[in-house]
Amino acid sequence: MTDERTNGDSPKVSIIIPCYNVEKYLVETLESVKAQTFADYEVLLINDGSQDHTIDIIEEYCKSDFRFHVYTQKNQGVSVARNRGMDLARGDYVAFYDADDFIPKWALENMVMAAELEFADLVIGRYRIRNVSGTKMVKSSIRLSNKRTIRRFDPDMLWAFSVCNKLFRRAAIEKLHLRFRTDLKITEDGLFLIQFAHNCGKITGAPVIAYEYRRRPFWEEASATQMASLQQLKYSHQTFQLLEKRILEDTKMEGSSEEHMDGDYAQAIKDRLIYRSTFYNRFVRSDFLADYYRKLWLSDTDLSTELEIHLEYCRQQMFPDMWEKILEQNPELRLHEGVMTRKKAAERPFVTIYLKRTLMEDEVNGILNSCYKQEMPFFEILADGELEPRVTETYKAKENFHFRKIERRLSEQVKGEFIIILDEELWFTENTLNELLSVFWERPQLQSILIPIMELKQGKMVAARCYSCKAGDVFKSPKMFRTPFLAYRKKGAVDWIEGQPEEGKGFMMKKPEGFK
The missing domain is CATH 1.20.1050 (Glutathione S-transferase Yfyf (Class Pi); Chain A, domain 2)
Incomplete structure (x- = not known):
């Protein structure tokens, strides 16, 4: 498809969307753009050397909607793609979107309205993060969006570097001769934003969710x-x-x-x-x-x-x-x-995650993948020796990974203050251990915590059946998949667990006598 556009009246907004291998998400993103209640825009889709069916999806939208335009280049990264979009843009305002996120239907209309009413060079809306277990708002974006006048040195600006929940006056960008730095690999949008915000005219907020960022699940991320x-x-x-x-x-x-x-x-x-x-x-x-x-x-x-x-x-x-x-x-x-070094961190874990011999090869490595993406480094993995052939070398080489020695008691090998025992496939999300520690530390009387879960069905999280238990035992934030399990304080629990029969997989639903 040609890169040429027909001449005509300039649109109010130029939406710039770099696209690279996003066939799985692109349709939802472009549909959310088409659903905007504000229609006076052009969409500049910069195909950054995609190798999948991204270009096919783009071309279908370009054929069916005159506002969509495609420009193909060899893969050069998001900054080069955005810069090309700015070179091509004709709108009074510029919006930067990513090709795997979502724009609520009222977003653009409210952002443009705020810019026009306040004669603003920069409008900041709210930024919501969407993941498999729900959504959360970025607090700094809420505070900024509620302000009619935002100071150029407002500290909240430093916590909201994304350009995607913002609307920029294009004339101000050109006056400042601004483009994204193409030699930066990280936070290049932050530098662009700060350079613009420190030197532009009025900055205002729009109290509307302007952007939904899709946080991909960890199993789709890099290794x-x-x-x-x-x-x-x-x-x-x-x-x-x-x-x-x-x-x-x-x-x-x-x-x-x-x-x-x-x-x-x-x-x-x-x-x-x-x-x-x-x-x-x-x-x-x-x-x-x-x-x-x-x-x-x-x-x-x-x-x-x-x-x-x-x-x-x-x-x-x-x-x-x-x-x-x-x-x-x-x-x-x-x-x-x-x-701390990794060696020292491995010597002083807060939590021990004990993997039982019943786990299969694909199960144990899936669990380990989720464990090592925890946002808390002070944990150790202790695995039954029978699992050794099933564990990949990457995990075996880590200082906090150990195989259980049969000749020694389990209680002598567990370093953590708290212990989780897994005998079937359960995946942690990034904050599972952080929240576990928070509950134990806040409620020192608790000896065990039942952790409810969310079940993964066709890529979506579904609430699992609630198991009966005392209110004091419930870890209320659902952060796991598949089946519920217990986390324990180490003292007194390890010997009890060690004495449980190997048959069956339901022993963790029991609690040792005297545990609260």
């Missing part, structure tokens, strides 16, 4: 050996340094000496200092901790030395109370002891 690598950490730090330089330059204030400051000037300095400190706080929480330390076991090498350097640098730049809150709100990371 454990391809995530949280040293190279990825270097990419993150590269973007961090570029953003830091821009923020420090743009938040400089020169003028009156401190003793001659008026109230407005003093407040402006305070606001900028808070903004700077929040920047370091944001990178610690959302990048260095969330993407790397929490995923300690997904890296291709031990990242502790590099992470320790980055965290210490940020700690020195931020307000002390911000750092104290990080320590307080993340007890499962033991940050008050510094960043």
